Amino acid sequence: MPGKGPYPPTAIFRELSREDQIERLDAAEDLLDLVQFWRGDPRLTAWQEGFLATMAQRLTISHGKYKISHKEWDRIREIQDLMEQEQEEDDDDGDRDRMEAPADD
Numbered sequence: 001m002p003g004k005g006p007y008p009p010t011a012i013f014r015e016l017s018r019e020d021q022i023e024r025l026d027a028a029e030d031l032l033d034l035v036q037f038w039r040g041d042p043r044l045t046a047w048q049e050g051f052l053a054t055m056a057q058r059l060t061i062s063h064g065k066y067k068i069s070h071k072e073w074d075r076i077r078e079i080q081d082l083m084e085q086e087q088e089e090d091d092d093d094g095d096r097d098r099m100e101a102p103a104d105d
Contacts, residue, residue, distance in 0.1 A: 013065040028064030031076070032056060038083055048079055 013021060035056045039049065055076070058066045068076075 012067065025064040028059050028066065028068075031068075032059040032064070034080075035059070035076075038079065041083070043082065044079070051075060052079070
């Protein structure tokens with residue numbers, strides 16, 4: 001099917017097929033939850049925080065019909081990779097702390 005790949009469809013919403021409209025709305029809803037969860041994280045740079053704030057605003061105002069460009073998807077995935085990578089490192093540190101904790105006798 002044309003338009004399938006690493007990105008959701010990027011055509012104007014009213015020009016999309018019903019299936020692609022549903023896919024975009026689902027992706028936007030999931031993305032809005034994720035963007036709002038990430039906002040305010042101290043690991044983000046000022047630019048990343050501003051980008052997430054803008055994306056949250058656009059998704060909210062458009063009710064999920066906002067056309068996210070390929071460049072924006074790339075930025076979102078970069079932030080996602082950063083958040084997942086640092087989360088894994090935090091989990092590893094927590095495991096080490098539990099292993100190294102002295103036993104109370």
